Amino acid sequence: MNWQERILSAEEMKPYLDAANADHLAAQVAALIAQQKHDWPQLHEGYAALAQIDTKRLLVDGSTVIVQHNPKRVRSTAAAVDQSSIAARQCFLCPENLPAAERGIAYEDEFVILCNPYPVLDNHLVIAHRHHLEQKIEGRIETLLGLTGELGEAYFVLYNGAECGASAPDHFHLQALSREGLPIAASLQESEPLTETACGVCEDLQRGNFALFTINDAGRSVIVLRGASRVELAAWLYATIEGLAKATHKTEPLMNLVAYCERGVYTVLLFPRARHRPDCFFAEGEARLVISPGAVDMAGILVVPEHAHYEKLDAEMVAAIFSQVSLPSAYVEEVVGEVCEA
Ligand SMILES: [Zn+2]
Secondary structure (H helix, E strand, O other): OOHHHHEOOHHHHHHHOOHHHOOOHHHHHHHHHHHHHHHOHHHHHHHHHHHHOEEEEEEEOOEEEEEEEOHHHHHHHOOOOOHHHHHHOOOOOOHHHOOOOOOEEEEOOOEEEEEOOOOOOOOOEEEEEOOOOOOOOOOOHHHHHHHHHHHOOOEEEEEEOOOOOOOOOOOOEEEEEEOOOOHHHHHHHHHOOOOOOOOOOOHHHOOOOOEEEEEEEOOEEEEEEEEOOHHHHHHHHHHHHHHHHHHHOOOOOOEEEEEEEEOOEEEEEEEEEOOOOOHHHHOOHHHOOOOOOOHHHHOOEEEEOOHHHHHHOOHHHHHHHHHHHEOOHHHHHHHHHHHHHO
């Protein structure tokens, strides 16, 4: 099947679509999810499994982290993402390899929105490029922000860099998920409320309501970019990414992005990463914990496929994992300072 055959027709959408809001992307996506839960048994099962999972809350240096025991995520968490393993497998985001019942809706000219059959949160979407192009953010920030605005306040949109969380590093994709209860958004709202436009890094960035600052939260380094203008935000985001790329000698720095929109203001969280997997992933015996942080984990929902590992994980281990995979905050502040001065 090609993409054209995968895309739901207006007639197929109609029984699921809220007619009053048919022009809104959020309503179209809700119809897609409802149709797919009805017609694609694997998705139905995925959501039934999500409803049953165990979670526990940990307080890590004053910040809430939700640990999720999600056995269905083992494929993704433990996936071999080295180049030869990727080259040897069939791409699961190319239309000819999707399950027969998997369908989508078109987004812009170049993308198709699909449902993730192994959801981590409610309404877990994958936004796949129509072509098999590598995972690279250059030229795609505008799409990430546009999608964030169009999906509205109920969602957040994420990007996992090719080397830190993307299980298809060879096929460009974004993801979107229900934002309800996203720990880092709640934590940020407490420490840096939306009305607060002060910049923690340099004063002269306080133009309009744009803000750029860094926080260190529960062992994580986070660069926060916030503003109402997508154009301005995109320009600063590209400059920050370029600064990190230069400092770490990479074409694209290791990173995860999380974006959401509230009251017309966009917040982008950039997690600059030192590496993909923490020490415990490679440890043997009792010390081994199968944990591979991507954007969702960095945002405070730590996905753990193995039950014994879920039971064992405590706040101290979470702080150690975050600090091992994050670029050190002093280093990040220096890079951001240089970006601001340029
Ligand atoms: Zn592909």
